[in-house]
Amino acid sequence: MNLAKNTVFAVIGTTSVGKSKLGIELAKAINGEIINSDSLQVYKGFNTITNKVTNSEREQVPHHLLDFLDPSVQYTVQDFETDSIKKIKEISEMNKVPILVGGTNYYTQSVIFNNSLVTKNSxxxxxxxxxxxxxxxxxxxxxxxxxxxxxxxxxxxxxxxxxxxxxxxxxxxxxxxxxxxxxxxxxxxxxxxxxxxxxxxxxxxxxxxxxxxxKNDNQSSDPDVLYQRIRNREGLFTEIDEFSKYIESRVDGNKSKPTYDFGISQAIGFREFEEYWKEVQTNGQSGKALELKENGIEEMKRNTNKYAKKQVSWIKNKFLPMVKEAKNSKSKILLYVLDATDLNDWDKNVKEKAIDIAQKFLLNEPLPEMNSTSELASLLWNNIKKRKRIDDLIKIKCEICSDNSKSRKEVYSTGEAEHKLHLKSKRHQKTLKYIKTMEELAKRGITFNKKTDH
Ligand SMILES: [Zn+2]
CATH class of the missing domain: 1.10.20.140 (Histone, subunit A)
Incomplete structure (x- = not known):
């Protein structure tokens, strides 16, 4: 098999829809290896709460960027982009097919559209x-x-x-x-x-x-499918216990509350049970604890559902329009929508179709039209124009980075979300550091006229 340079497959979709399973089936059929693109599954441990594939599944197909980081380490989208591009290269060099699998859509996006943070020379x-x-x-x-x-x-x-x-x-x-x-x-x-x-x-x-x-277009999700983690209650509460002890060891001393914004703590399921865990620590399995536990489960369902909706909306309003736009660019990006609603027909509607399309692609055979693979596909592709949100399209200029660029390039992000990512990016942090250094030097009477990239 002769893979075109930079060929990569990606499985995207909402939580608990069978992405991992499809990734494994696909990898087995086309001689692939899997690169995890879920921002929480990169961390070691907490396998239930982060929905990781089992050990026996991992034995069937090599998985990369999975289960390898200390839970307290901050891992950014830039880190992911660098690591996964390296893995894609390594896998391709073994004449195997790299397959990204995971629910963190902006991770996948950063690899597939690898210049989504726009920088242009006005x-x-x-x-x-x-x-x-x-x-x-x-x-x-x-x-x-x-x-x-x-x-x-x-x-x-x-x-x-x-x-x-x-x-x-x-x-x-x-x-x-x-x-x-x-x-x-x-x-x-x-x-x-x-x-x-x-x-x-x-x-x-x-x-x-x-x-x-x-606004009338409400996406309903099947609770039974979404809440797999909640069904595995024993595993879930073992991990919550483990996590809470870990958090306690971190905040002990200064007595500050955990912020749930670092590493693994962002997983749905930890902060939801904070009150419950505290109650158990003080009064054991009291009546109040039981009540707080039920509240936590409801809260977790709500947040999982919210997250699933966000993932769907990202695919509809961001991925599809971007793929459509990319038609006129150098990179060839294809996106096939498969319908996983009916889990009884999953083999026929999802697995077999995905494998068929992937094999045709690799053999350079004619491919189906992207809007023809399911009713859902034609619905999504045919309504794509209506789905852009003005807020997601507004270009936001970073004045700080633009003013301090040696090459006088203006730095823009598309939409609020991307701008927030930019503010956390290495580039922006470097600029801030540079400005601080210059200010320090200026205080001591040392000034430079030349602007430099740093
Ligand atoms: Zn900036």
């Missing part, structure tokens, strides 16, 4: 003016006149305009969309102008409307 922009022949078309929405819009075959002719001029036009007509697109994203800005000239309605209005339809 200074490459030419300073051209007067590109639009007849400016009256673009002056304001009030001047809008369908008969005289410069549209041919649904396209506006803006060839001679710089991206800056285009975005300024858009700002006058549809300021919301102008703030959504990256200042250099010429193609999308033009598309927003086209939507307005073609339909007479603002692009942002179209998006807002489709989002209000989306």
């Amino acid at each position: 200074r490459e922009e030419s300073e051209k003016f007067g590109c639009i022949q007849d400016k009256k078309y673009y002056n304001s929405t009030e001047n809008y006149n369908t008969r005289s819009t410069p549209i041919e075959n649904g396209k506006i002719n803006l060839e001679n305009c710089s991206s800056n001029e285009i975005i300024e036009r858009l700002r006058k007509i549809d300021p919301t969309m102008a703030s959504v697109w990256h200042p250099n994203d010429r193609r999308r800005a033009i598309r927003s102008l086209e939507v307005f000239y073609e339909t007479g309605k603002l692009h942002s209005e179209w998006i807002k409307e489709s989002q209000s339809h989306e």
Whole structure:
């Protein structure tokens, strides 16, 4: 088998839908090895609460980046990206197929779309003016006149305009969309102008409307499937006990409350039982303890359900649109949606279909259309345009990193979530450290004129 360079398979989906099982079946069928992409399964121990594959499953297929880190160590998406790219290379060099399997979608995303944190050089922009022949078309929405819009075959002719001029036009007509697109994203800005000239309605209005339809779109999840961990109560409570003792040993002395924001503590199931565990420590298995235990289980169900919904929404609103966008790029990214709703038909609907598609891909045989693999697939692919949320698309500039970049590159993230990730990134931390050092030096009267990357 001759794998194209950088070929990688990935199994994504909500919690407890059978990702690990599919990963193993797929690996056995196509001579693959599994790279874990679940941010909590990287940690040693706590196998029930993090839903890890069993030892006998691990014996069937090699698993990487699983069960290897001390539970208190912070592991970032950048760490994951570096480690998994190294593993992908190693596995490929053995003529085997790397398969990412796990529920942490932004981990998978960081590997598959490995430049999702956008950095662009806005200074490459030419300073051209007067590109639009007849400016009256673009002056304001009030001047809008369908008969005289410069549209041919649904396209506006803006060839001679710089991206800056285009975005300024858009700002006058549809300021919301102008703030959504990256200042250099010429193609999308033009598309927003086209939507307005073609339909007479603002692009942002179209998006807002489709989002209000989306509110009725409630994803229900099957409780029995989601709460496997809760069904294994004995295992769960052994781990909660183990974890609580571990936490106690960490916070002892300064008596501060655990924050549940480091390493393994972020797993659903620990903070939910904090009150219960305290009660047991003080009064044993009291009536109150039983009550707190039931509350904890309910809380855990709620949070698991919330997490599952978040995962589904990420796939629908982020992955699918990104895959669609990537069609025009160098990298070839295919995404097949399989329906795991009916667990009785899992072999037929999920396992066999996935293996069939993967084998065809590897043998360079014709592949099915991405919207044809299940009813769910056609539903998702055909509704993709309606699913973008404006908030997820807004470009946020990091002033700190932009101002301190030697190459004068402006640093942008797409959406609030990505911006938050950026603020935690190594790059941003380095910049902060650099500024601090410069301030220290300035206090001592030492200054530098030159800006440097660090
Ligand atoms: Zn920054």
